[in-house]
Each structure stands twice: as C-alpha cells, then as structure tokens.
Amino acid sequence: xxxxxxxxxxxxxxxxxxxxxxxxxxxxxxxxxxxxxxxxxxxxxxxxxxxxxxxxxxxxxxxxxxxxxxxxxxxxxxxxxxxxxxxxxxxxxxxxxxxxxxxxxxxxxxxxxxxxxxxxxxxxxxxxxxxxxxxxxxxxxxxxxxxxxxxxxxxxxxxxxxxxxxxxxxxxxxxxxxxxxxxxxxxxxxxxxxxxxxxxxxxxxxxxxxxxxxxxxxxxxxxxxxxxxxxxxxx
Numbered sequence: 001x002x003x004x005x006x007x008x009x010x011x012x013x014x015x016x017x018x019x020x021x022x023x024x025x026x027x028x029x030x031x032x033x034x035x036x037x038x039x040x041x042x043x044x045x046x047x048x049x050x051x052x053x054x055x056x057x058x059x060x061x062x063x064x065x066x067x068x069x070x071x072x073x074x075x076x077x078x079x080x081x082x083x084x085x086x087x088x089x090x091x092x093x094x095x096x097x098x099x100x101x102x103x104x105x106x107x108x109x110x111x112x113x114x115x116x117x118x119x120x121x122x123x124x125x126x127x128x129x130x131x132x133x134x135x136x137x138x139x140x141x142x143x144x145x146x147x148x149x150x151x152x153x154x155x156x157x158x159x160x161x162x163x164x165x166x167x168x169x170x171x172x173x174x175x176x177x178x179x180x181x182x183x184x185x186x187x188x189x190x191x192x193x194x195x196x197x198x199x200x201x202x203x204x205x206x207x208x209x210x211x212x213x214x215x216x217x218x219x220x221x222x223x224x225x226x227x228x229x230x231x232x233x234x235x
Contacts, residue, residue, distance in 0.1 A: 001029065001124075002051050006036040006069075007058035007085070012106060013037075016056055016085065019113045029121070039069035049077055053124055056104075059086040074099050079127070079145070081120055085109075127196075129182050135159070135166040142166075144182040148197045148210060150175055152190040162210075185227050187216050195231045 003020065007013045013035050024031045034052075036042040039061050042049075055073070059066035070082050081101040101123075102116050127145040136156070148160045152172050159166040168175075176184070176192050187193050187206055191214050200207045204221055206214045216224050 001053050002032045002034065002048075004034050004036060004042065004048065004052050004055045004057075006039055006042045006055065006066075008037050008039075008061045008063065009058070010037070012058065012085075015106075016109065016113075019109055020117075023114060023117050027117075039064050039066060043069050043072045046076070049073060049080065052080065054120060055080065055082045056085055057082055059084050060088060070100055081124065083116065083120070126181070126183055131178055131182075133159075133166070133168055133170070135168045137166055140166060144179065144184075145194070145196060147179075147184075147194050148208060149194060149212070149214075150192040183231060185224060185231075187214055187220065187224050195228055198228055201225055201228055 005013050005016050005020075007016070017033055017035070020031060020033060023029070034048060036045075039057065040063060042055075042057075057066045057070060066084055066086075070084065073080065073082065078099070082099075083102040083104060084100045085104045085106055087106045101120065104112050104116060127143065129144045130141050131144065131147075132139065132141045142159070142161065146161045148162065150172065151158050151160065153167075156167045156169055157172055157175060159168070172186075172190070172192060176186055179192065183195050184192050185195055193206065193208070193214065197208045197210065198206060199209045201216070201224065204216050204218060206216050206224070208214070
C-alpha cells in the first residue's frame with residue numbers, strides 16, 4: 001500500500017514515518033512510504049498520485065499551504081484520502097471544507113495515529129472490495145464504491161453506477177447479503193443504497209449526489225438515519 005508523506009520539515013516527516021512503521025509492524029500491514037518536501041511537486045506528480053492510497057499532508061508549508069494543494073489533488077483524485085497534519089488547530093474547519101479525510105495535530109500524533117489508521121484502512125479496504133455478477137449484459141466485476149444504488153424493477157434488479165447500468169435476475173435480499181459490510185443500506189423494499197453517495201436525509205426523503213431522490217418509509221426512517229450517521233462518523 002503506497003502512502004505519501006508531504007511536509008517541508010524533514011524531522012516532522014521522520015516522526016510520522018516512524019509512527020507509520022510501528023503501526024505497520026503491529027498490524028501486519030505492508031506500506032511503501034514515499035516522502036515529499038514540496039506540496040507543489042507532489043500535486044504535479046500524477047504517476048505517484050495515481051498509485052497512492054493515502055496522503056499525510058502538512059498544512060503550513062513555506063512554499064504553499066496544504067489546503068490549496070489538497071484542493072488541487074482532490075480536483076483530479078476526489079476519492080483519494082488526505083489527512084491534514086499541522087501544529088495549529090485553527091486550520092481544522094478549513095481542512096474539512098477542502099474534503100480532507102482527517103485532521104491531526106503534530107504534537108498529538110502518538111495518541112491519534114493508531115485510531116486514524118484503523119479507521120482509514122477499514123474505509124479504504126471497504127471501498128476496494130470487489131463483487132462479480134453475471135448480468136444480463138455479461139459477467140462484470142465491480143468495486144463496491146462504483147455502485148451508487150440498486151433498484152428492483154419488475155423481476156430484475158438494476159445496478160446504477162456513474163458510467164452505466166447493469167441488470168440481473170436476482171433477488172434484492174441476496175444482493176444485500178453480498179454487499180454486507182460494504183457501506184450499503186436497505187432504504188426501501190426496492191432500494192439498496194451506497195451510503196457514500198447520500199447527500200442528505202430529511203423529511204423521509206433520501207437525496208443522492210446524482211440528484212436521485214428516494215422516499216424512506218416511516219418505519220425504516222429512524223434506522224436509516226442511525227446507520228447513515230454511524231457511517232459518516234467512520235469516514
């Protein structure tokens with residue numbers, strides 16, 4: 001797993017690298033850690049960003065601030081987790097505005113890096129889980145995070161992704177079991193929704209990032225909101 005550390009202070013890079021190596025050893029992981037002293041060079045290295053699975057990025061760098069670098073990287077790689085690291089808590093609100101995955105204080109890394117990595121690795125592995133189905137259109141392998149929602153239509157179930165749809169003659173109960181623990185929630189007898197694509201839940205209506213609105217029965221509404229709140233808390 002490729003991890004990038006970007007910080008213009010070498011000693012800070014070494015501290016974070018040491019903590020990640022300790023976590024790697026304790027949790028039987030395998031990290032390829034790449035260091036950058038320049039946020040600008042990192043943002044321009046598309047080959048490295050394409051292979052990267054996680055970035056630890058300093059906010060307060062002399063050359064440019066990490067918030068701008070985060071925005072630039074997210075424009076091309078919106079799903080790439082970026083953890084902002086800084087000595088100043090005042091950046092926290094701005095950090096979340098640029099869609100950072102986490103915000104860590106440098107003087108507290110010993111206490112926070114373990115929990116941060118636990119949550120991020122769980123999220124990364126969940127997104128990268130693969131399911132394979134024999135659709136009407138042919139056999140396809142899909143990553144869990146590619147599927148926006150599944151909808152029952154007559155005797156078929158339709159998989160909606162960003163690029164296209166796939167249909168299959170299989171019960172939604174069976175599909176729900178296949179996608180268990182991958183971030184999906186049964187919002188209705190006819191809908192199975194990927195919680196990554198939920199934009200808002202209110203007044204018994206669930207709105208997805210693609211504009212699709214799905215009504216949630218009153219009996220299911222409290223549980224749907226509870227599960228979504230828990231899911232967002234793990235991101």
